[in-house]
Amino acid sequence: xTNGQENIKILFMAAEAAPLVKIGGLGDYIGSLPxxxxxxxxxxxxxxxSLDIRIAVxxxxxxxxxxxxxxxxxxxxxxxxxxxxxxxxxSITIDAIQYYVLDNKDMEDKQDIVYSVDxxxxxEKFIAFSxxxxxxMEILNWKADIIQANDWQTGVICAAVKKAEWQSVKSxxxxxxxxxxxxxxxxxxxxxxxxKAKGLAIxxxxxxxxxxxxxxxxxxxxxxxxRYAEEILTPLFGNDLQDYLATxxxxxxxxxxxxxxxxxxxxxxxxxxxxxxxxxxxLRKDNKAxxxxxxxxxxxxxxxxxxxxxxxxxxKGIRLLCDxxxxxxxxxxxAVILGTGSIDQEELVHALGKAYPDSVxxxxxxxxxxxxxxxxxxxxxxMPSLYEPCGISQMxxxxxxxxxxxxxxGGLVDSIDETEEKRTGFLFHEPDKQAFLAVLEQAVTCYxxxxxxxxxxxxxxxxxxxxxxxxxxxxxxxxxLLRK
Numbered sequence: 001x002t003n004g005q006e007n008i009k010i011l012f013m014a015a016e017a018a019p020l021v022k023i024g025g026l027g028d029y030i031g032s033l034p035x036x037x038x039x040x041x042x043x044x045x046x047x048x049x050s051l052d053i054r055i056a057v058x059x060x061x062x063x064x065x066x067x068x069x070x071x072x073x074x075x076x077x078x079x080x081x082x083x084x085x086x087x088x089x090x091s092i093t094i095d096a097i098q099y100y101v102l103d104n105k106d107m108e109d110k111q112d113i114v115y116s117v118d119x120x121x122x123x124e125k126f127i128a129f130s131x132x133x134x135x136x137m138e139i140l141n142w143k144a145d146i147i148q149a150n151d152w153q154t155g156v157i158c159a160a161v162k163k164a165e166w167q168s169v170k171s172x173x174x175x176x177x178x179x180x181x182x183x184x185x186x187x188x189x190x191x192x193x194x195x196k197a198k199g200l201a202i203x204x205x206x207x208x209x210x211x212x213x214x215x216x217x218x219x220x221x222x223x224x225x226x227r228y229a230e231e232i233l234t235p236l237f238g239n240d241l242q243d244y245l246a247t248x249x250x251x252x253x254x255x256x257x258x259x260x261x262x263x264x265x266x267x268x269x270x271x272x273x274x275x276x277x278x279x280x281x282x283l284r285k286d287n288k289a290x291x292x293x294x295x296x297x298x299x300x301x302x303x304x305x306x307x308x309x310x311x312x313x314x315x316k317g318i319r320l321l322c323d324x325x326x327x328x329x330x331x332x333x334x335a336v337i338l339g340t341g342s343i344d345q346e347e348l349v350h351a352l353g354k355a356y357p358d359s360v361x362x363x364x365x366x367x368x369x370x371x372x373x374x375x376x377x378x379x380x381x382x383m384p385s386l387y388e389p390c391g392i393s394q395m396x397x398x399x400x401x402x403x404x405x406x407x408x409x410g411g412l413v414d415s416i417d418e419t420e421e422k423r424t425g426f427l428f429h430e431p432d433k434q435a436f437l438a439v440l441e442q443a444v445t446c447y448x449x450x451x452x453x454x455x456x457x458x459x460x461x462x463x464x465x466x467x468x469x470x471x472x473x474x475x476x477x478x479x480x481l482l483r484k
Contacts, residue, residue, distance in 0.1 A: 009052045011144035015153040021063045036467030058129040059103035060114045078132035081193030085128045120184020126153040127188050148172045152182035155214025156194045170481045173218035182210035201244040221252045224390035225411030229254030256414050257390040258467035264396045271372035278461040287377030295361040303332045307378030309371045312341025317384030322352045324436040338363040375400040398460035424460040
């Protein structure tokens with residue numbers, strides 16, 4: 001605190017962080033929220049508060065090498081419990097934010113990829129990283145006021161800062177995906193001197209899971225949408241932790257993620273065939289035609305084009321998608337599905353493509369260009385997710401005038417308006433084929449009513465999904481936490 005100014009020091013900890021490495025939504029989150037927080041302080045011209053934000057991530061060979069060219073490096077020894085780990089720490093500044101990349105010299109064989117196929121193989125790597133962040137702060141002579149941990153990989157830090165020398169540090173645990181709890185990490189808790197979670201209502205099987213420890217020991221627990229904060233208290237989405245989570249309800253809340261509106265701007269996006277805005281929607285048809293021509297689909301301007309860009313995982317409702325499209329008979333349609341994932345889910349989409357060779361294209365790959373092109377030219381974006389803590393694909397789609405059709409879960413409910421006069425998308429409220437079919441038919445009927453459809457597109461494109469609003473809510477949480 002200087003001259004009456006409140007200086008808040010925040011350490012973000014996560015398994016991934018854009019632009020160094022991005023596997024999923026967590027990478028985007030860590031790469032976007034800190035910058036948005038700093039922008040919020042600047043835009044408010046707030047002389048009463050300043051932020052010192054730093055980010056710590058474990059090294060992975062998947063990281064973009066060019067960010068390391070001007071990095072400074074220093075060694076770090078980390079001793080916790082019976083474990084000793086040696087690190088090289090890369091200090092990298094990206095857009096005025098300090099990143100620390102911890103390269104564990106004793107676990108180089110575990111650093112080829114960010115996440116192992118078997119989460120049990122990641123247990124020690126992430127526990128060691130989490131605790132090494134305490135040593136990092138000591139060697140920097142910089143102690144965070146708030147540590148914001150993310151998902152199971154960093155959950156144990158919330159317990160570690162309960163020790164006497166760290167008690168001034170507040171912790172926030174952010175749940176991006178509740179079912180992933182760190183199963184397999186249990187044997188390493190004793191080795192690294194981490195106590196079990198203590199909550200009386202925690203099931204016995206959960207007390208040694210890093211995610212549960214994070215929830216139990218954190219001062220605040222956040223989810224990435226308000227709806228998901230409510231859903232995890234229910235049997236359907238609580239993963240057998242709902243009774244325990246209900247006892248923690250007072251410290252759980254949700255803040256909806258944002259998107260990088262500069263990266264996903266149809267007016268300037270260099271990755272799409274034809275740029276457009278909400279006042280020039282007729283230009284979108286060039287993007288649709290480009291998709292059809294490139295993928296050898298019939299060039300039919302008035303045939304609805306369904307698109308999906310997704311990780312192919314059971315969570316994403318891939319079976320429901322394929323079963324529904326097989327039974328959808330409301331006129332002609334086309335569908336393009338882009339993504340990779342588990343073999344059984346990929347096989348479902350391959351089979352759909354074989355059954356409908358004139359209508360369906362499966363792009364079984366990672367494709368940065370087409371992940372922009374599809375929402376820029378598609379008419380409807382399909383998201384039949386069985387659960388969705390936040391989801392940003394629906395926000396990106398709306399930003400491009402591609403109308404989402406989604407299951408009414410999590411952040412999809414918080415971001416899609418289904419009321420007739422304010423509609424920006426379509427939601428179905430039971431995760432079954434009949435409900436999905438009914439809403440798909442409703443959307444296609446509406447699509448053929450051109451004026452009505454244009455109004456929906458315009459409203460969707462004008463929705464504010466920037467990180468600005470979310471950053472302001474996070475700032476309030478930080479200030480409330482420190483006042484306590």
